[in-house]
Amino acid sequence: MAKFFNSSIGKKLMMALMGLFLAVFLVVHLSINLLVLKNDGGESYQKAVEFMTSNVLIKIMEVFLFGSFALHIIYGIILQIQNWLARPVRYVKTNHSQTSFFSKYMIHTGLIIFIFLIIHFMNFYFVKLGWVAIPEGATHRHDFYNMVINLFKNPFYSWLYIIFMVLMGFHLHHAIQSAFQTMGWNHPIYTPIVKFIGVAYAILIPLGFAFIPFYVLYFF
Amino acid sequence: MDFTLKIWRQENAKAKGRFETYHVTNISPDCSFLEMLDQLNEQLIQQKQMPICFDHDCREGICGMCSLYINGRPHGNDTGVTTCQLHMRRFKDGETIWIEPWRAKAFPVIRDLVVDRSAFDKIIQAGGYISVSTGGVPDANAIPIPKEKAELAMDAAQCIGCGACVAACKNASAMLFVAAKVSHLALLPQGQVEAKRRVKAMVAKMDELGFGNCTNTGACEAECPKEIKITNIARMNREFYKASLT
Numbered sequence: 001m002a003k004f005f006n007s008s009i010g011k012k013l014m015m016a017l018m019g020l021f022l023a024v025f026l027v028v029h030l031s032i033n034l035l036v037l038k039n040d041g042g043e044s045y046q047k048a049v050e051f052m053t054s055n056v057l058i059k060i061m062e063v064f065l066f067g068s069f070a071l072h073i074i075y076g077i078i079l080q081i082q083n084w085l086a087r088p089v090r091y092v093k094t095n096h097s098q099t100s101f102f103s104k105y106m107i108h109t110g111l112i113i114f115i116f117l118i119i120h121f122m123n124f125y126f127v128k129l130g131w132v133a134i135p136e137g138a139t140h141r142h143d144f145y146n147m148v149i150n151l152f153k154n155p156f157y158s159w160l161y162i163i164f165m166v167l168m169g170f171h172l173h174h175a176i177q178s179a180f181q182t183m184g185w186n187h188p189i190y191t192p193i194v195k196f197i198g199v200a201y202a203i204l205i206p207l208g209f210a211f212i213p214f215y216v217l218y219f220f
Numbered sequence: 221m222d223f224t225l226k227i228w229r230q231e232n233a234k235a236k237g238r239f240e241t242y243h244v245t246n247i248s249p250d251c252s253f254l255e256m257l258d259q260l261n262e263q264l265i266q267q268k269q270m271p272i273c274f275d276h277d278c279r280e281g282i283c284g285m286c287s288l289y290i291n292g293r294p295h296g297n298d299t300g301v302t303t304c305q306l307h308m309r310r311f312k313d314g315e316t317i318w319i320e321p322w323r324a325k326a327f328p329v330i331r332d333l334v335v336d337r338s339a340f341d342k343i344i345q346a347g348g349y350i351s352v353s354t355g356g357v358p359d360a361n362a363i364p365i366p367k368e369k370a371e372l373a374m375d376a377a378q379c380i381g382c383g384a385c386v387a388a389c390k391n392a393s394a395m396l397f398v399a400a401k402v403s404h405l406a407l408l409p410q411g412q413v414e415a416k417r418r419v420k421a422m423v424a425k426m427d428e429l430g431f432g433n434c435t436n437t438g439a440c441e442a443e444c445p446k447e448i449k450i451t452n453i454a455r456m457n458r459e460f461y462k463a464s465l466t
Contacts, residue, residue, distance in 0.1 A: 004464040007423055008393075008433040009457055079433045083391035086325050086432030092239065093292035093318045097388045098442040103435055104390060178436040184461060186454030 008082075009182075011075050016179035018072040023176065023201070025065055030208045037215055042145030049144045053128065073114065080107045102174040109171035116164040123151060149216060158213035165206040172202035221247045221308055224316040225260065227272055230329050233336075237329065239318075249309035253296060254279060254286060256308055273332040279304040281445065284380030287387070288333055289320040294384035294443045302382060302445045322383050324392035325430045339429045340381050340397060346425035347418035348401040350410050363409055373407035376400045378446040385440035385448075391432030396440035398426050399456035400448045406459050416463035423460055 004010040032052065035045040052058050102109070126132040128141055137150040152158050176198030180186070185194070222245045230237030244260050251259075254276050261271035277285035286303040290296035296306040311317060321329050326339040365373075379400035386394050402419050405411030411418070434453060441450045 001464075003424075007460075007464075008395075008427050009423055009460045010464070012433060013457075013461070079435075083393070083432040083435070086392035086430055087323050087390075088325050089323050091289060091292065091320055091323055093289070093320065095388065095390065095439065096292040096297075097294075097439040099390075099437045099439045103437040106435060174436070181436045181450070181454050182434075182457060184454045184458035186451045 008079075011079055012182045014071060015075050015079065016182040018068040018075070019175055020179050021064070021068045022072060023172070023179075025068075026205050030205060033209065033212055036145065036148055036212055042149075045145050045148075046143075049142060053142060069117075073110075076107065076110055100174060102170045103178065106171060106174060109167050112164065112167045113171055116168070123147065148212075149220070152213040152216035153220075155217060158217045161213045162210040165210040168209075169202050169206035172205065173199060176201055221249055221311070221313045223247060223256070223308075223311065223314070226316060226318045227333070228320050228329075229272070229332055230321075231331065233328055233330055247308050249307065251308050252279070252304055253288070253290070253306040253308065254304050273330075273334045275334050276304060281305045282380060284382035287322050287335065287337075287383060289322060289387055291318050294322070294387040295382075295445055299442075300445060300447050302380075305445075322387040324383075324386050326392065326394070327383060327386065335383075337381070337383050339431070340383065340394070342429060343394065343398055343422050343425045344381075344401065347414065347421035348405070350405060350414060352410075365408060369407050373404050376403035376407065376448065376452050379404075379444075379448055380446060382445060384443045384445060386431065388439040388443035389432065389434075390437060390439065391435055393434045393440075394426050394429075394431040395434040395453050395456070396444060396448055396450065398422050399450075399452040402456045402459055403452040406455065415459065419456065419459040419463050423456075 005014065032045070032048045035048055036042065038044050122132055123135075124144060124147060127134060127138075127147065128144075130141060134141055134143075135147055135150065138146045152161070177191075177195045180191070180194045180198075185191075222243070225242045225244065226239045227242060228237055229240045242260055242264075244256060244263070247256050247259065254274070257272060257274060264271045275285045275287055277283040279286075281302045281304060284302070286295075288295065288303045290303070290306070295301060295303045296310065298306050298310055319333065321327075321333045322335045322337075324335075327335040327337055330336050377400075379397060381397060383397070385396035386392050389395075402422060405418065406415050436450070436453075438450060441448065
């Protein structure tokens with residue numbers, strides 16, 4: 001078993017499985033975020049936040065989630081370093097081979113998502129844990145609604161957030177179909193469907209996330 | 221046709237290499253890329269200079285010996301061909317052509333444009349075969365194989381082991397080569413007995429030799445002179461999981 005997880009294909013399978021789990025998490029996260037837009041002063045959103053912060057099952061899933069993030073990042077870095085070492089002397093002429101464009105920049109877009117994640121934690125998760133002081137305008141540590149609105153009222157923050165979402169879309173564009181290929185799920189009928197769903201996911205999920213700051217900024 | 225050539229020259233594996241500029245004139249558009257290099261070498265020999273070393277053998281696209289990374293693409297600017305099948309009419313008259321050796325840690329340069337591809341042999345030696353007792357030639361139809369399977373196995377078996385997949389891959393990964401060899405045997409009844417041992421041994425050898433990891437970028441598939449598909453990589457992954465986890 002240890003041999004399997006040390007092999008290149010084993011490590012890639014871990015990347016794929018963790019990545020897909022994170023992709024599912026994004027759907028849950030987005031569906032809660034969209035409640036911000038409901039015109040009820042944040043009541044339903046706060047309810048959802050309360051559920052997510054108190055439910056035992058969610059707490060357990062949270063451990064899996066952080067584990068997945070950590071493994072996805074650690075394996076990603078190990079694989080990337082091995083890949084760089086596999087070609088010590090670079091080509092002078094840049095590669096003109098036909099490739100899927102976004103697949104070449106997974107480590108870069110991944111790093112950007114990681115930077116975003118740190119900012120995101122500073123703004124929300126660490127506030128909840130009490131590691132970061134409660135920002136102005138929020139009444140208590142779980143008052144995510146006011147934290148969100150206050151942050152998104154800032155055009156600089158909102159547009160930075162939107163740019164981060166576009167870059168996350170680049171990462172996701174390659175992610176889904178690549179994960180299926182790594183799992184060995186390549187089929188003449190189903191692979192085109194997987195690719196289509198992968199691209200649709202990579203467009204719709206970041207679009208959903210990016211719509212919230214846009215809406216708060218200009219229509220709230 | 222006239223060309224300016226920027227060619228990688230390197231005395232031996234240890235020496236520091238450099239690009240040298242050469243000019244060739246009066247090249248027929250119907251001449252192959254290797255024939256163009258032959259003409260350049262004739263010129264160099266006449267000038268009492270060291271000719272350029274490059275790999276070649278059959279010159280009909282089946283041996284897998286010719287390599288060359290031409291203007292940023294393995295085997296040059298054409299699809300489904302080896303360098304010996306690449307014609308000068310594919311280039312513009314007066315064009316500058318950059319010629320580099322395959323670049324990968326597992327393929328060290330021996331001299332000029334020649335690289336050591338014995339890493340591929342080592343992967344094959346690890347398990348890319350079926351063990352049979354030698355004897356009389358078996359009857360062709362003794363083992364029935366469904367047509368579809370035979371076709372897929374033949375598609376995979378087309379791999380000539382040239383290393384273009386490694387050269388094209390941004391990670392210098394040998395996955396397409398290994399996948400072609402694993403698929404070829406995994407699809408046939410003769411390959412079943414050793415299937416599990418084979419895929420594990422070949423993947424372990426590939427990792428050990430310092431090839432990179434696959435990121436499903438698809439450059440290998442785009443540059444393979446035999447147009448081997450990355451569906452073979454998915455098949456190898458399945459075979460590997462089956463062998464490792466069951």
